Amino acid sequence: MSALRRYGLRNLPAIDDVHLLVPAERGITSTGFVHVERTRRLPAPRIRSGVPTAPVPRAVIDAARRAPDLDAAVAMMAEAVRDRHCLPSALAVEIEERSHIDERLRWAMMPILGGAHSVAEADAWNLWARSGLPEFQWNVRVFDAAGRFVAKPDGWCDEVALAWEIDSRGYHSEGDHFRATLARNARYTAAGVVVLQTLPSRLRSEPDEVLAELKAAFESARRRPRPDVRLR
Structure with a gap:
């Protein structure tokens, strides 16, 4: 985690141990708060504040392996990609390239490769993958016929111009965030876009109900003429 803090990542578990990579032939062992890992895949270090530090992709996956739960691992991977510290492909x-890794981590990486930028969006991606609906894209920019910016929906079905927003009550219901959400929804309406808003908690507590709502929203969007909106 200490390497990721040096790169500026914030959404990290409260783990204070230092994870130290050393060549496989070295006889150094862990002690105290220092966890030593011998490896045959020692990366070329990046110097951060005068300290040799593993590159972001290696640091993220090493930290994800030691995360307390899968949500924490997804959160780290999503933040690294969202804030452009590294590419999802990296x-x-x-x-x-690892011969021994928890298969759940491979599974957790799929929504990130698909464009999800948070744990909630990863939940939405997994629900969409069950839906049988046409392709959704994630975090793309939508513009109207005049080239005016409409929104950057969490999920977007371009076939029928359907936007899916995963809107948390805490973030979107207060002050400037509330006003911005109302303005965003007004732009959707003006552009003729059908939008479904879902609370993040419902993706896990009521997945079948959310899935039914998503399919109903898709059918509603499919029945009307597709508005002249486009991605850029």
């Missing part, structure tokens, strides 16, 4: 390569 994380995938780092996972695939």
